[in-house]
Amino acid sequence: MFSAYSPRAANAYQRINVETSMHTMDQHQLVSLLYEGVLSSIAFARGALARGDVPGKCQSITKAIRILEEGLATALDRVDGGEIAENLGALYDYCVRRLIEANARNDDAILQEVMRLIEPVAQGWNEIKKNGASTAPVPSSGQPVLMEA
Template structure:
């Protein structure tokens, strides 16, 4: 009647959870998750390379490449983004080429280079949200304070 753990059923629930959460988060948070996923995939690939696990390394690099191509690159507003979008696009393209080369050569230094290039961009992206939240809070706080007349 009831069976033990079923991986297919668990996978279906995980997929539904991811799809549901994708509809409830804002665009800023989505890009933050893409950066987090990219850096995590590269870290996993580096660990797999150190262990000699070629399959895991290849799968993790493939995941990182997909995040760059299908997530971060397509999220750029190339029409209205100006030089910033153009520069980020060039950075993502460079990182793609370095990851492909790292995969072919089993080169940890190339993966480390990509992480060093992406980390400051990810941190800057996260700071935008923090700075924006602080500015909104300061504005709301100033509006709610009573204005005192000078004596």
């Protein structure tokens, strides 16, 4: 009648919960979560590096890179985003290159550098919402466009 705990079933429920949450969030919240994910992944990588946990370091850096490339960089509207989108794209590319280098060299200073670069952008993004500025409706390209306050 009832079966024992199944990690597979638990993962399915967790995945459904995440997918449902993503559909109910606005674009601003999604980008905030991506920034949070990058920063926490780098923090985990730094901790793993300090402990000598090479697989953990690699996994965390890989996660941060994927968030930058597949989440934040692909969300940029390079057509209507203008100079802001161009500059953020260049920043994300630079951070990806530095994370790869940090991974190869086991260099905590580079990890700190990337955190110092991403943190003010993440804080600025969060301030947009707090100060009442909004994002424009999502155009047909599916990418949010920042509106100036």
